[in-house]
Amino acid sequence: MKTVKKISKINDFVIRFCNVNGSGSASANNLFARAIFRLGIPVSPKNIFPSNIQGLPTWYEVRVNEDGFLGRRGGIDMAVAVNGQTLFKDYQELLPGGYFLYDSTRELPENFTRTDITPIGIPLTSLCNEAFSNPKLRQLLKNIIYVGSLSYLLDIEFDVLTDSIKKQFQKKPKLADPNILALEIGFAYAEKHYRNSCELSVRRSNKLNGDIMMSGNSAFGLGAVYAGATVVGWYPITPSTSVVEAFERYANRFRVEEDTGRHKVAIIQAEDELAAIGIVIGASWNGARAFTATSGPGISLMSEFLGLAYFAEIPVVLIDVQRTGPSTGMPTRTQQSDLLACAYASHGDTKNVLLFPCDPKECFELGADAFDLAERLQTPVIIMSDLDLGMNDHVSAPMEWKEGRKYDRGKVLTAEDLENMQEKWGRYLDVDGDGICYRTFPGTHPTKGAYFTRGTSHNEYSAYTEESSDYEANMKRLLVKWETARGLVPAPRTKINDPACKTGLIFFGTSTHSTYEAISRLAKEGRVCNSLRIRAFPFHEEVLEFIERHEILFVIEQNRDAQMRTLLINECGTCRDKLQSILNIDGLPITANFITECIRNASLHNTVEPFPKQYSTGEKS
Amino acid sequence: MSYRRPGFRHPKQPKNDAGYTRADYEGAISTLCAGCGHDSTTNAIIQACFELNIEPHRVVKISGIGCSSKTPAYFLGRSHGFNSVHGRMPSIATGANMANRDLLYIGISGDGDTASIGMGQFAHALRRNLNLNYICMNNGCYGLTKGQDSATADRGSSGKRGVPNPYESIDLCELAIELGASFVARGFSGDKRQLVPLLKAAMAHSGLAFVDVISPCVTFNNTSSSTKSYQYVREHIEATNTFDFVPLQQEILTHYEEGTSQEVVMHDGSIIHLHKADSSKDVTNRLKSVNNLEREKEKGRLLTGILYINPDIKETHDIINSTLRPLNSLTEEDLCPGSAALEEINASLR
Ligand SMILES: Cc1ncc(C[n+]2csc(CCOP(=O)(O)OP(=O)(O)O)c2C)c(N)n1
Ligand code: SF4
Numbered sequence: 001m002k003t004v005k006k007i008s009k010i011n012d013f014v015i016r017f018c019n020v021n022g023s024g025s026a027s028a029n030n031l032f033a034r035a036i037f038r039l040g041i042p043v044s045p046k047n048i049f050p051s052n053i054q055g056l057p058t059w060y061e062v063r064v065n066e067d068g069f070l071g072r073r074g075g076i077d078m079a080v081a082v083n084g085q086t087l088f089k090d091y092q093e094l095l096p097g098g099y100f101l102y103d104s105t106r107e108l109p110e111n112f113t114r115t116d117i118t119p120i121g122i123p124l125t126s127l128c129n130e131a132f133s134n135p136k137l138r139q140l141l142k143n144i145i146y147v148g149s150l151s152y153l154l155d156i157e158f159d160v161l162t163d164s165i166k167k168q169f170q171k172k173p174k175l176a177d178p179n180i181l182a183l184e185i186g187f188a189y190a191e192k193h194y195r196n197s198c199e200l201s202v203r204r205s206n207k208l209n210g211d212i213m214m215s216g217n218s219a220f221g222l223g224a225v226y227a228g229a230t231v232v233g234w235y236p237i238t239p240s241t242s243v244v245e246a247f248e249r250y251a252n253r254f255r256v257e258e259d260t261g262r263h264k265v266a267i268i269q270a271e272d273e274l275a276a277i278g279i280v281i282g283a284s285w286n287g288a289r290a291f292t293a294t295s296g297p298g299i300s301l302m303s304e305f306l307g308l309a310y311f312a313e314i315p316v317v318l319i320d321v322q323r324t325g326p327s328t329g330m331p332t333r334t335q336q337s338d339l340l341a342c343a344y345a346s347h348g349d350t351k352n353v354l355l356f357p358c359d360p361k362e363c364f365e366l367g368a369d370a371f372d373l374a375e376r377l378q379t380p381v382i383i384m385s386d387l388d389l390g391m392n393d394h395v396s397a398p399m400e401w402k403e404g405r406k407y408d409r410g411k412v413l414t415a416e417d418l419e420n421m422q423e424k425w426g427r428y429l430d431v432d433g434d435g436i437c438y439r440t441f442p443g444t445h446p447t448k449g450a451y452f453t454r455g456t457s458h459n460e461y462s463a464y465t466e467e468s469s470d471y472e473a474n475m476k477r478l479l480v481k482w483e484t485a486r487g488l489v490p491a492p493r494t495k496i497n498d499p500a501c502k503t504g505l506i507f508f509g510t511s512t513h514s515t516y517e518a519i520s521r522l523a524k525e526g527r528v529c530n531s532l533r534i535r536a537f538p539f540h541e542e543v544l545e546f547i548e549r550h551e552i553l554f555v556i557e558q559n560r561d562a563q564m565r566t567l568l569i570n571e572c573g574t575c576r577d578k579l580q581s582i583l584n585i586d587g588l589p590i591t592a593n594f595i596t597e598c599i600r601n602a603s604l605h606n607t608v609e610p611f612p613k614q615y616s617t618g619e620k621s
Numbered sequence: 622m623s624y625r626r627p628g629f630r631h632p633k634q635p636k637n638d639a640g641y642t643r644a645d646y647e648g649a650i651s652t653l654c655a656g657c658g659h660d661s662t663t664n665a666i667i668q669a670c671f672e673l674n675i676e677p678h679r680v681v682k683i684s685g686i687g688c689s690s691k692t693p694a695y696f697l698g699r700s701h702g703f704n705s706v707h708g709r710m711p712s713i714a715t716g717a718n719m720a721n722r723d724l725l726y727i728g729i730s731g732d733g734d735t736a737s738i739g740m741g742q743f744a745h746a747l748r749r750n751l752n753l754n755y756i757c758m759n760n761g762c763y764g765l766t767k768g769q770d771s772a773t774a775d776r777g778s779s780g781k782r783g784v785p786n787p788y789e790s791i792d793l794c795e796l797a798i799e800l801g802a803s804f805v806a807r808g809f810s811g812d813k814r815q816l817v818p819l820l821k822a823a824m825a826h827s828g829l830a831f832v833d834v835i836s837p838c839v840t841f842n843n844t845s846s847s848t849k850s851y852q853y854v855r856e857h858i859e860a861t862n863t864f865d866f867v868p869l870q871q872e873i874l875t876h877y878e879e880g881t882s883q884e885v886v887m888h889d890g891s892i893i894h895l896h897k898a899d900s901s902k903d904v905t906n907r908l909k910s911v912n913n914l915e916r917e918k919e920k921g922r923l924l925t926g927i928l929y930i931n932p933d934i935k936e937t938h939d940i941i942n943s944t945l946r947p948l949n950s951l952t953e954e955d956l957c958p959g960s961a962a963l964e965e966i967n968a969s970l971r
Contacts, residue, residue: 208971210967210971211971212967212970212971213970213971214970222966225956225957225958226957226958226963227957228951228953228956228957230719230720230948230949230951230956231716231719231720231948233712233715233716250958254958254962255956257944260944260945261942262942262943262944262945263941263942263943263944264943264944264948264951264955264956265943265948266719266937266938266941266943266948267941268715268719268749268937268941270712270715270745271741271742271744271745272741274709274712274741274742275709275711275712275715275741275742275745276712277712278705278709278711278712278713278715278716278742279712279713279715279716279719280716281705281712281713281716282683282703282712282713282714282715282716282717282718282719282720283716283717283719283720283948283949284716284720285703285713285716285717285720286681286716286717286720286721286949287720287721287949288716288719288720288721288948288949290716290719290720304706305706305709308705308706398967398970399963399966399967400960400963401957401959401960401963402960403959403960403961405953405957406953407953440701441701441721441949442678442681442700442701442717442721442724443678443679443681443701443721443723443724444678445678446676446677446678446699447678447699450677450678450698450699450700450701450702451701451702452693452694452701452702452703452704453701453702453703453704453705454703454704455704455706463649464649464694
């Protein structure tokens with residue numbers, strides 16, 4: 001029988017925890033990922049979870065990478081398989097040379113015959129039952145025991161784990177003891193039975209340079225507090241719910257009046273997404289900063305109102321945490337598939353400003369900028385996040401806020417402005433030539449500045465009209481505003497690795513990290529590529545320049561229909577043949593392996609296979 | 622009403638205590654059909670605001686879509702107005718009210734706008750008790766889309782097309798009471814003497830005041846077979862107790878005999894005197910209020926007046942415990958935690 005060399009690596013591996021939803025595995029797995037982080041090693045955990053509260057399979061994939069590549073790599077070096085339902089599949093998916101940690105209270109069935117992996121049996125259930133009598137605790141501590149075993153197997157400093165536990169249970173020290181005991185039990189068992197079995201290891205490092213670990217949704221929620229949002233209308237939907245939860249948590253901390261105990265926010269859980277965005281529009285129209293958070297189905301429901309906001313020119317900040325298609329099930333998996341729905345959301349001629357953050361720092365910063373942009377441009381601004389970015393913890397550079405930063409409230413007339421005004425004010429009159437007009441808020445002045453807001457049928461003075469010429473002039477002015485937006489939105493991040501190189505990669509959002517990793521690998525093979533990370537729509541001038549200077553461009557996205565490519569062709573008038581697609585639609589974050597392979601094939605065989613070959617396991621070769 | 626308003630106004634038009642003439646509460650010229658009930662309702666709103674000495678620029682008018690929803694253009698031309706999308710007036714009003722609790726919010730809707738497409742938003746604005754004067758101009762049909770039956774059309778009633786409505790109708794007032802409304806009234810656009818004080822009482826109320834105004838559509842639903850025609854309503858109207866509305870700071874000139882009148886003190890100190898002609902028509906009790914409506918309906922009568930009132934319950938801002946200051950007046954100093962706090966947060970995430 002052929003024996004395969006064990007995978008042997010320091011600070012560079014992928015471990016996948018295979019659990020049952022609702023079994024308390026999240027906190028154990030989180031404890032593991034945080035320990036790696038605290039040891040100064042870049043790490044990225046990703047939840048792959050079902051639309052379910054209890055009982056269905058759930059995975060937690062942790063990538064450890066000293067070089068700081070934190071996208072998904074592809075392939076599993078070690079599985080911690082404690083879910084009977086998926087045991088065999090999890091077993092099969094392990095890379096040759098990998099490690100299979102399982103609960104050996106029961107023996108593995110006969111068909112578990114791989115000889116190219118190292119099985120590590122820890123009798124989690126029986127160890128747990130021997131040590132603990134409380135059935136509820138047993139359930140949770142079984143997971144902690146495997147973390148203890150991993151601590152031995154992977155050389156994770158034990159104190160880092162116990163410190164985390166102590167910190168976590170600061171307020172309930174009684175609970176810390178059984179957790180620490182569970183860690184010890186797991187550690188001792190592995191030490192006794194699996195001495196020197198595992199050649200993956202973790203070694204303290206200093207690669208984090210002050211980085212933080214946070215989810216994109218929390219970062220956006222905090223950004224909205226910093227940006228001065230006061231009104232939120234929302235309707236629960238995974239994966240966006242935790243945006244509002246985070247906002248509320250930070251608002252409870254920073255926005256309570258000391259003297260009255262009253263809150264400087266109004267958060268309304270609406271009856272649906274139509275009402276949620278209606279609340280945002282009403283509040284913004286009346287001069288408060290407001291936002292809502294949703295996902296694809298909510299975007300569909302909000303479409304009519306987005307059009308109204310576009311035509312009536314009302315600021316809206318909306319974060320779309322994208323997920324897969326309609327209904328429930330796969331929709332709790334990640335995707336970047338609402339691009340066209342958002343860019344052109346609504347009826348009539350509409351185009352909306354989109355922002356594409358790629359990590360928590362950008363969720364915070366672009367999130368805060370979105371409020372300035374929305375008010376400056378008096379139009380909807382949609383932040384295109386996704387489940388991967390929103391709900392997983394990411395290592396990210398720390399968030400920054402310039403002390404004394406002022407909010408850009410855009411063109412708003414005060415009572416004094418109105419009083420001193422010589423010429424006649426028109427709500428939709430472009431006096432500066434940038435397509436943006438001055439607005440007023442209700443209650444500002446006793447006799448001046450009141451106007452009647454409607455969708456389309458208004459002239460420059462906001463009077464009712466159905467004159468074609470008025471409509472046309474207004475629609476053309478909105479295009480002038482669109483050009484103004486192009487100059488205001490964040491520029492892309494361009495990397496020209498070789499000025500003579502004719503191949504460019506275009507990507508955005510959560511494809512960023514895997515793409516950078518692919519670029520680095522390809523460079524080592526002598527295939528240099530330039531790259532451009534899009535950060536906003538309308539496309540910045542730089543995007544057009546980048547496309548023009550290259551002969552072939554790979555547009556990397558996580559949707560089936562190449563929506564970004566469509567937008568680029570449509571908006572930049574580029575030749576379609578130049579733009580090749582690399583597409584991932586399995587509901588899991590795109591991997592570096594897949595991107596590398598696609599580009600390699602393209603340059604070897606002159607063909608691009610836009611989709612990964614194999615979907616059954618969610619793995620790409 | 623497509624009438625020409627006279628260009629000349631008498632220079633000595635009477636002013637109210639706030640220093641405004643009635644003309645200061647008017648809006649653009651109506652483009653609705655001549656005789657449309659909505660125009661009379663508009664006039665009643667103008668009259669109520671004038672009599673209550675409301676400063677026009679402190680009012681916000683918000684509507685959905687429909688002939689009825691066009692009316693905010695025709696009253697209070699000095700107020701900000703917002704003609705939004707079909708059935709969604711309540712959410713715009715909610716957002717606007719959250720942004721600035723200090724203004725008076727008038728929400729205008731139609732029966733199509735409220736009882737069909739907007740039913741969800743109607744229900745939820747009620748249960749949150751948003752501080753809003755929700756006026757539904759109810760004509761039993763969709764005027765703007767040319768006369769289809771609406772969900773408030775009575776079973777058997779038929780408009781211009783002559784086809785009797787086969788479906789059960791929705792009584793918005795009954796529903797409002799059941800959904801937790803704190804002020805519910807019904808008026809008739811053809812009875813200004815009752816409608817103006819009803820609207821005034823609604824405006825004095827803190828919380829959601831729902832006023833269902835039967836407001837006939839002369840073009841599509843004023844037929845002899847329609848139960849929302851002028852004639853039918855006039856013949857079948859029944860009032861709850863008559864009442865007097867005494868705004869805050871107005872001297873009470875009338876004296877009521879002990880036991881003949883019930884006094885309801887509104888949030889702002891205004892007082893409503895309900896005259897107890899028929900003591901069974903207690904409108905401060907939810908159960909009785911619903912019974913009153915059902916009983917009159919059984920008799921084939923349409924009950925109008927104040928149908929239910931509860932001046933003591935909290936409006937949305939107080940339910941969510943938001944600041945007394947208008948949220949839209951808060952600045953960076955009030956809202957932004959600053960860079961030092963962010964440093965602390967960063968540190969806690971390491
Ligand atoms: C989403 C949407 N669907 C349909 C319409 C068409 N529409 C305009 S007004 C209206 C009905 C209005 O009826 P009602 O609210 O009773 O007002 P009325 O005109 O009778 O005063 C409809 C269906 C629309 N504007 N928007
Ligand atoms: S169609 Fe009916 S509701 Fe519309 S304006 Fe004419 S009369 Fe009024």
